[in-house]
Amino acid sequence: MRFEEPPAVRQRRFDESGMEILAESTCVRILHDQSLGRVGFIDDDGEPLVLPVSYRFHRRRVYFYSSEGAKLRAATRGARVCFEVDGWNPATGDGWSVLVKGVCRPVEEEEVGFDLDLRPWLRTALRPMKLVEIVPEEISGRRLPSGPVAPEWD
Template identity: 35%
Template structure:
């Protein structure tokens, strides 16, 4: 349960509001940019990407030769979106941990090709990464009274 019996948002030990899975998926669907966390030559790596959702899955387009394509093939990755306001020092973040799949099946590719997803980066982007939202967590810094 992320919401206590009185309907108030739950807070974690650090005093941050805990977001429900539904709230996290809604925020994911609205975010233009997310960040994929993967491993590159045994070191942690993180790269921003634009993306879209297909149901509850995250879909990213990249070049088949990219590090990202190579490093997210049937591997656990993290994916993060956030937004914050410097003036009020508030913000929220959502993190997904799930399996990244390289989409090779022609029928599945055809479905993803039809999505309104064009990579912001230049060049051909014929490789699709699909990330399952197995674990979804989110936090919000509440406004001070």
């Protein structure tokens, strides 16, 4: 995947650690392009958990399937979660990441009203899979400033 080079007229912004701040429109494009992300949430004991998921980004929402378990419990609670995608090119050292913060809840396929073409990460799941939706409240992204061209996902 290749991102467009930002126009020279556009001001590139950097955070305090020297990483380029990606425009939200770029983050949204990345979220549409990728298929593997990680959901982060806090479990019942207050511990941070992170799980990889196969996902789709549709109408500004993140969708993924979950078997019964911690992910679904978090969704049922309407818990605050974060969602991350990243990429890194070992040849150039370029890297980027996008972070979504929001609330998640279980949804029915009919509610989405759109074929997500989303097969669960667990193809061989023995337990019923439920669709989970993350409604973003904040979408942000960072990129290592090392290269003049945008990084690629390998």
